[in-house]
Amino acid sequence: MESITAGCCPAFSFLSSSVPKRIRRSNSYISNCCNYYDYGYKSEKKNKNDINGANFLNSSQHLYYSHSQNLKTIILHNNKALGQVEVEQLEGSKADFGYENLDWPSPNDEIPFWKREFPLWDLASRASAGVEKDSDLMHIIHVTAEMAPIAKVGGLGDVVTGLARACLLRGHNVLVMLPFYECIPKDYINGLALINTFSSYHDGNWVPTNAYQGEVSDIPVIFIEPTNHFFKGQNIYGGSYNELEAYLFFSRACLEWMQVTGRQPDIIHVHEWQTGALPLLYWDMYQYLSMQKPRVILTIHNMEHYGECSKEQLSKCGLDGSVYATEDKAIDERTIGHNPERLSLLKGGIVFSNAVVTVSPTYLKETLCSGWLASTMIRNRDKYSGILNGIDTAMWNPATDIYLPAKFDAHNIMGKKICKLFVQRGLGLTVNDLSLHTYSSHQVPLVICITRLVRQKGLHLIIQAIKRVEELGGQMVVLGKASEGQVEREFQDLAKLHGIGSSIRILLMYSEELSHMLYAAADMVLVPSIYEPCGLAQMIGMRYGAIPIVRKTGGLADTVFDMDNESNSDIANGFVFEGIDEASLNWALERAFLHYREKPSEWDATVQKVMQIDNSWNNTAGKYIDVYNSIRVRG
Ligand code: ADP
Secondary structure (H helix, E strand, C coil), rough: CCCCCCCCCCHHHHHCCCCCCCCCCCCCHCCEEEECCCCCCCEEEEEECCCCCCCCCCCEEEEEECCCCCCCEEEEECCCCCCEEEEEEECHHHHHHHHHHCCCCCCCCCCCHHHHCCCCCCCCCCHHCCCCCCCCCCCCEEECCCCCEECCCCCHHHHHHHHHHHHHCCCEEEEEEEEEECCHHHCCCCCCCCEEEEEECCCCEEEEEEEEEEEECCEEEEEECCCCCCCCCCCCCCCCCCHHHHHHHHHHHHHHHHHHHHCCCCCCEECHHCCCHHHHHHHHHHHHHCCCCCCCEEEEECCCCCCCCCHHHCCCCCCHHHCCCCCCEECHHHHCCCCCCEEEHHHHHHHHCHHHHHHCHHHHHHHHHCCCCCHHHCCCCCEECCCCCCCEEEEEEEECCCCCCEEEECCCCHHHHHHHHHHHHHHHHCCCCECCCCCCHHHCCCEEEECCCHHHHHHHHHHHHHHHHHCCCEEEEEEEECCCCCHHHHHHHHHHHHHCCEEEEEECCCCHHHHHHHHHHCCEEECCCCCCCCCHHHHHHHHCCEEEEECCCCHHHHHHHHECCHHHCCCCHHHHHHHHHHHHHHHHHHHHHHHHHHHHHHHHHHHHHHCCCCCEHHHHHHHHHHHHHHHCCCC
């Protein structure tokens, strides 16, 4: 196909003839937290040589003085008899630091520590500092099935929020359109109001549909609420309605809303198979109504989910399904000659979008070489690019994170050690007597794995890691949610087995709050995926000072570089293994443990180094802006 130029349907010219802040009460737990930011306390870094009697420090360590020159040295004791953590401040005034006021959790707490109440995020002021505005501004509408934190199942939600915020901060007019899932917590939405009621087509009927407007972490959102049963239920996915038909409806309803409200965005940005029909609907219908300006971009977050669909189902949104059942459009070529043949909404989206992006350069190469969609990607190579995801550094910031019992940054990682102790106490993991200013904390590494429990994520390697970490004398916490019953049961058995032990915890649930605390507490974050289009856990982990241990695939290969590879020394930031067998994983874990225990000062230096790596959207949103600019219609 020719390279995409603004002003035409990307797929087939013949188509032109076919018509048709969240608010929660702050509580004493948070306001008493150790947090030199909260206290308005300014610290000043001093080298060990500046500090009398500080000869327990090695060259990579620093102490922090307040302006009143109080020595900020804290020792924590684990009083096993009392089941308490005692905090002793060696010198200086107690009021300055506040660790002693922490409400330390225990596994017996009536309310688990991650379900306590937390104060309001104030993201706008934190995110905007230092971002330059673009000169050539656009109107961008994201149409998506997920958005963090209100409707997040995995990385898709994070990406939409992070990219939308980055573009907003650069001055663009950005809107997110999301199904109004019944399970969305309304108290996270600022200024929620019904703004229009319109009708959108589904299966021979026009369904009355409400459009609500509100702000989610300072990003304007339109919520689409059909008055039928779609999007009802307690979860984002897996409700008792036909999901495929619900997203076909949603894709059309978003265009219908733009049409009835006279919107002419420069860019409609769709994500994943769920919104893959939108480009077809746009070029087939809405482009001939009043919407000539928009151009469509599709981001593929995971090619494994391709939106299998019958011709009849596609016809339910008003398209003629049989028109799209050809190899150069939307048919799944593996089903040609079968009865029935099947379509793929993702493939249709690829063919009919003006630009297609996937979420890392390595995944781009992988998808051009393997998988049934490779031939489609090759045919569409000139409009296909790989842009590494960023992380939302306003949401993921250990210096301001509302969920953390102690804040920290790359220049002061003491708060991280408090977080580790806090989590260990709260989950009932063994806590060694430790002094925060010595390296005794380097005895028991804490490994975390936060993931959807699906095969892609390397389930057998996660199970092996639990075993090996315990054998190696470390601790491991898995936070994961399974969607398959068999996987759920397997991990439930493991959770029971380890539930009362001293070193392993497996928590089978989704908890945004706990995920933040675990990233902050962890020494290492494990991402042993079989394949991983981009992966956010390793980037978030690094931002919170957890060293990644990853399998070399997709975006993991683009972001983590092995510490034992001398040619990498400038960029080395973790431990990488290649095989999908247990021995390969063991080798990486063993090397990580060895570094942690044998080279503690280098480890702490690496923690500080990885926290300063810029994986922010500010860094990568510009690449999306370039793609938007390459397809938009000017004037
Ligand atoms: P994917 O999109 O395949 O799920 P990513 O690594 O791109 O994987 O993104 C996963 C995101 O979801 C991260 O923000 C991670 O912290 C979060 N996450 C995954 N499972 C859970 C869970 N059980 N509880 C809280 N957050 C989770």
